[in-house]
Amino acid sequence: MRVALFLTCVNDTLYPDTGRAVVKLLTRLGVEVDFPMAQTCCGQAHYNTGYRHEAEPLARHFSDVFAEYEAIVTPSGSCGAMVRELYPRMGERARAEGRGDTLAATLAPVVPKTYELTEFLVDVLRVTDVGAYYPHKVTYHPTCHGLRGLGLGDRPRRLLRAVAGLELVELPGADECCGFGGTFALKNSDVSAAMGADKVRNAESTGAEVLCAADNSCLMHIGGTMTRLESGMRPVHIAEILASTKEGPAS
């Protein structure tokens, strides 16, 4: 099987380790991975801040770049939800505005083929034991768009439980938002910071060394709060845990 990796602009720029981990993991599972160099951004930040018209060309660009692939895999619950949930809605809005079906038709091909990483592993490859080894105590934060937008359910936890050496501990208040929310973190920084601090305190109470999630944007917010609060915990993307082996441990 040949899939396209949609890494997202944030991961490409700030978290290349996550991208390398996805490549390593999928290759190990026998998947041929391509990284279309023309990819940029799904338009989520624009859309969610109220700039739908600025997001439209980005969505069209995304479709141009990815339409030909059998499947598109992304290590981001929120960017995955952008394509799957909000691209169809953008098409509908364009139609309602009397602009016809062009946008909807352009975006339609990529919508059902886009998978968040854990979804792709469990639903498409049908694996839960990916042969990983990660000897650490880990707690899992289900990010909002993965949880409620994509309905990832317990897929990430099932994958984590199958990792050799990993001790998974439940995070109190797991389903509560960490307070990132894209531009929310800037526009309502006091509330956002209070939410982040509560998330970190809940994570600390588990005694885990690592807080893992399927979205680096949330991890950036949580991790930035952890260093500021001088918490001993580390934020790690789930892809890096799943890619980790005895021979090639995660960085």
Place this chain on the structure above:
Amino acid sequence: MSGTFVGMPAFPEAAREAVGDRTLRANLRHATHTIRAKRAAAVAEVSDWAQLREAGKRIKDHTLRRLDHYLVQLEEAVTAAGGTVHWAADADEANRIVAALVKETGESDLVKVKSMATQEIGLNEALEAEGIRAYETDLAELIVQLGRDRPSHILVPAIHRNRGEIRDIFAREMSAWGRPAPEGLTDTPAELAEAARLHLREKFLRAKVGISGANFMVAETGTLVVVESEGNGRMCLTLPETLISVVGIEKIVPTWRDLEVFLQTLPRSSTAERMNPYTSTWTGTTDGDGPRTFHLVLLDNGRTDTLADEVGRQALRCIRCSACLNVCPVYERAGGHAYGSVYPGPIGAILSPQLRGTGSEIDASLPYASSLCGACYEVCPVAIDIPEVLVHLRERVVQGGPVTREGNKVVVKPAKGHAAERAAMRAARWAFGRPGALRAGQRLASRTRGLHPRTLPGPGRAWSASRDLPAVPAEPFRDWWQRTNGGTADGTSGEGAAK
């Protein structure tokens, strides 16, 4: 809406104080988490919750689509049952109507059962200006009124107060309004409830005029419905000679049978009860029983305009259960007052900017008072996609566009203060439209990585005041991909490369 909220600062400033208030945050956290857990259990008991939710949504959507028809039907039914219907286009008109009706009775005191609609229009203040005193009789409303405070929650308006604070308010204020609090009042719930009961009982027995809201109005029979927990509402509805009900036009359902759905979903969503303790229904007047005179004031106040917006109109499905407030992490930290309206929390964030427009600072900031986590949509018993409406209203704030105001199509300008953001969004779109430009930017960031501060000046300061920024990596992913030919050039599948 209520005059007490005029001139509110934008949400972020209003929230800042609450975030720093430890008592308030503890009160809110305790209350919302308790009810949250109970609600989840009460909902889980019902095997057909998803169907009930869908049914509620459909009944409301159907009614809103034919609102004109059902309102006329309601008016006919109420009139036939001996009541009088008044139509109020806005707050001023509603207040004038009610004040005139009260004056006709010759009374200057009246009792009220908690009604969001009358708070929305600032009825108490308007009556006071006419020399009429309205006594709130819902326990939480009483606490708010005695404390010269504002409500901060739809269902539990005094949620921001703890028992000690309530005891102090009762001991200090009750005497100015009627029967004083008993000597040596403590903060045990039973004593507080008894103090309120004695204080209110006197008011009920004297009042000649009552004012109420309604949770539902049944078009086919002209029946109004109030659901409540204390029974104080029932006293307001039955003891006075004149009853005036002020209700938003969206509260209508077509048939008596439709109540079946909402009388299941409302109590479970709001108080986590299988059934609310008191459900009162009244239809016009009845000889020898209840009020001799009944008036229904139907309030528009921006609702018809909201109905004209095809994305935003779903907010009118709201049955005011407050489940969305109780799960909202932003409400939990910011408190209800920061929303600058009697409708706080997620529903307030989408309702107020529609009913009032996005012209004021507070209204323009409300669509951003959310991280779009989606918890509100998940719990809403009538499936209002609050995040969808928030994003829709954000668009209105930053780009302006066509809206309906007082029945006319007008085009609103973008709200002030978004020019820099708009420029940044355009620039980002330009770069993201060109992979080469994105790459050049990434490389520049990587090359200068040693110079990057972990905290930021200017607009980024808000971020770095409480969080550290991530370090920029030595090489963006796409450069690594190209250099190593997808991780194959160095004989591995990516591991260890370009660290």
